[in-house]
Amino acid sequence: MKVICSSEESLYRPEAVRWRQRMEMMEPLGDSVVLLPCSMKKPYSNSKSHQKFRKIARSYQELIVTSPFGICPRELENTFPIQSYDVSTTGSWSQDEIEETGKLIAKYCEGKNIVANLSGGYLESCESYVDDFINVCKDGRPTSPDSLYNLRMELKKHQKINRKEKTLHELRSIAKFQFGENGDKFIPDNVKTKGMYHKRILSDGKQLALLNKDHGLYRLNLSGGEILKELNTHIVEIDFDLTTNTVFAPGIIKADPKIVPNDEVIVVKDDAVVGVGKAIMTGHEMEECRNGISVKLKHRVK
Known part of the structure; x- marks a missing residue:
């Protein structure tokens, strides 16, 4: 079932509100969090942009920034409704969208090293509520060769996550979201x-x-x-x-x-x-x- 999010009022759809409430319970794995923009195609990993991101960041905690749902840890990208919502990704965000998303980013990433590859409203939401982070995006294009190169070089400074730990974390995150x-x-x-x-x-x-x-x-x-x-x-x-x-x-x-x-x-x-x-x-x-x-x-x- 598609969840249509075609206007600013979609921020207050029951599905979006419930999702953001549950995101407040989520916790990242590892010492670093990689912030990435959402994509039109769902689940995100099926999009060309996220296939590029994943080649570089799959061994780290990835957090997708999106509206009206706020944030989505990579391990939850296949859960309903985040795997089937339909929204235009213009990059232009309202103040309410920036506020709701920024608060979730700040709470989720508290005490972690933050590496962002963001532009537009995605970046604004991060800048508004997070004081210390590195943005590797070049010329406002997260998928550009320069941005991807910067992301790869920056992540070399951060510790990777053990694959077994990541699988267990994924299963437990889904359970926490659901139960x-x-x-x-x-x-x-x-x-x-x-x-x-x-x-x-x-x-x-x-x-x-x-x-x-x-x-x-x-x-x-x-x-x-x-x-x-x-x-x-x-x-x-x-x-x-x-x-x-x-x-x-x-x-x-x-x-x-x-x-x-x-x-x-x-x-x-x-x-x-x-x-x-x-x-x-x-x-x-x-x-x-x-x-x-x-x-x-x-x-x-x-």
């Missing part, structure tokens, strides 16, 4: 992945979830539901026995107020995980409604 503040604990140290497109997330021989490449988020299995229960998040409590893959609102005792439609949730009865699936209602609606489908289950205890 909240402690969501990174969803991914254990001994995690393994299998699959070329959709990736199975495994630990101790059990599948915790499936990382769905189409929207960049986890689809839970029952074992993963057990971990989320321990983290006390995305829980829907019921008072009846499950006999179908549909949970209706009347049987729900309590639901996490943070739940929004399409969230992955766990269904709990008598303090035991009995199912996992996708929310159809918000957590508040699940508690208040007297009819209607609340959760569509994908897996349940039989």
Whole structure:
């Protein structure tokens, strides 16, 4: 599904606001952050400009600067809605766009070495809220040979990130984005992945979830539901026995107020995980409604 962001008001779309709120939880890996402009093509890595950037910066923490979503760490570029929004990249930004983006850049990059390859509104947002950074962009063209050369030379002064650490950080960042503040604990140290497109997330021989490449988020299995229960998040409590893959609102005792439609949730009865699936209602609606489908289950205890 395309998220159309065609005007300045797009800054206040629910998807954009929710994304920026979640970006406040994100943390970079390593000592340095590379700031890059967004591209028309999504995910960014599929664009010609980012293919050039990645050849140079892939061993460092990359942060894409964009509006109306503010920022996007490279490891989250395949998640919805950042992988499917449509916006013109004119480089001309309003004051509100500069402010919202600049604050996120400053928070994300706090205490890190910052190497920017930015121009136009992208650069303005950085300059407005970050005091100490190096901009390697030459003549306002981040993809020019001179800019790319400057980026390569500057990054040689910075420490690269271990590939294994980067993979683990990516999995945990997605979990934190999807499940909240402690969501990174969803991914254990001994995690393994299998699959070329959709990736199975495994630990101790059990599948915790499936990382769905189409929207960049986890689809839970029952074992993963057990971990989320321990983290006390995305829980829907019921008072009846499950006999179908549909949970209706009347049987729900309590639901996490943070739940929004399409969230992955766990269904709990008598303090035991009995199912996992996708929310159809918000957590508040699940508690208040007297009819209607609340959760569509994908897996349940039989």
